[in-house]
Amino acid sequence: MSPAPRTLFVLVDGLGLGASDPAVNPVHRGDCPILESLLAHHSVPVDAGMDLPGLPQSATGQTALMTGVNAAQAMGRHVEGFPGPALRDIVRAHNLYDQLAALGFRSTFANAYYTTDATEVRTRKIQSVTTVAALKAFGAVRDLNDLLAGRAVYQDLTRASLRERGYDGPLVTPEQSAADLLALAMDYDFTLFEYFQTDRMGHKGTPEDVRRVLALFDAFLAGAVRFGERSGCLFVMTSDHGNIEDSGSRQHSINPVPLVAIGQGADIVQARVRSITDITPALVALYRGNG
Numbered sequence: 001m002s003p004a005p006r007t008l009f010v011l012v013d014g015l016g017l018g019a020s021d022p023a024v025n026p027v028h029r030g031d032c033p034i035l036e037s038l039l040a041h042h043s044v045p046v047d048a049g050m051d052l053p054g055l056p057q058s059a060t061g062q063t064a065l066m067t068g069v070n071a072a073q074a075m076g077r078h079v080e081g082f083p084g085p086a087l088r089d090i091v092r093a094h095n096l097y098d099q100l101a102a103l104g105f106r107s108t109f110a111n112a113y114y115t116t117d118a119t120e121v122r123t124r125k126i127q128s129v130t131t132v133a134a135l136k137a138f139g140a141v142r143d144l145n146d147l148l149a150g151r152a153v154y155q156d157l158t159r160a161s162l163r164e165r166g167y168d169g170p171l172v173t174p175e176q177s178a179a180d181l182l183a184l185a186m187d188y189d190f191t192l193f194e195y196f197q198t199d200r201m202g203h204k205g206t207p208e209d210v211r212r213v214l215a216l217f218d219a220f221l222a223g224a225v226r227f228g229e230r231s232g233c234l235f236v237m238t239s240d241h242g243n244i245e246d247s248g249s250r251q252h253s254i255n256p257v258p259l260v261a262i263g264q265g266a267d268i269v270q271a272r273v274r275s276i277t278d279i280t281p282a283l284v285a286l287y288r289g290n291g
């Protein structure tokens with residue numbers, strides 16, 4: 001039995017383990033050497049299919065990741081995009097944050113929302129799985145004030161996409177976003193950050209967009225992975241389904257997703273996980289001390 005780690009969990013949407021051929025897989029075109037190295041040396045393959053035919057999708061995949069419930073089986077299909085009432089109920093009842101809180105551990109969701117009234121997010125009709133989980137567990141999300149204080153990270157890693165929404169604060173580098181995230185993560189037992197430009201680019205991006213996003217994410221990762229090198233800390237990165245690693249398709253892929261883990265408990269978590277439904281139970285077991 002070992003003490004529970006402090007964990008930084010990066011949920012990267014739409015990143016599978018694909019072919020090593022750079023003609024097919026943008027991950028191997030030289031734009032993201034840190035990611036390539038993590039996949040080569042610190043990753044195990046994880047099944048995202050949940051024993052159901054068809055392409056895995058975000059609403060069911062993220063629910064599975066965040067709860068340990070086989071959400072696709074519960075729904076009878078892979079559900080795209082954002083969760084409806086049934087999936088929201090699963091997230092509210094079984095989310096990882098509440099499971100850790102029951103063991104006495106404090107969690108947070110690091111993503112910033114572009115609002116100065118974080119409670120307003122509760123009234124939004126469209127909410128991601130990660131939003132539903134954070135609102136259930138914490139009652140609110142991080143807002144513009146947190147972002148400006150360096151106590152949150154915007155999903156694009158630079159805040160540049162906020163300009164068109166009226167943001168006139170400073171832009172940051174992906175390295176600075178990683179530094180902000182690491183500082184925040186030291187104040188909690190478990191910290192989640194979600195990055196979804198990978199999935200967006202896999203659906204809609206030009207080859208140049210894909211290169212730019214992978215390079216940006218890599219600059220962020222260079223800092224973020226260092227969390228796992230700190231004493232008593234664990235860095236985890238995984239995905240809900242494949243997408244960006246197959247340039248031959250605009251849809252999600254059936255490829256396995258990586259489970260990258262570095263630091264305290266990394267081997268234990270990786271040994272326990274075969275499916276995306278195993279990740280929450282493996283983390284909870286680690287915090288319970290029987291990892």
Ligand SMILES: [Zn+2]
Nearest residue numbers: 014058199203
């Ligand atoms: Zn997608």
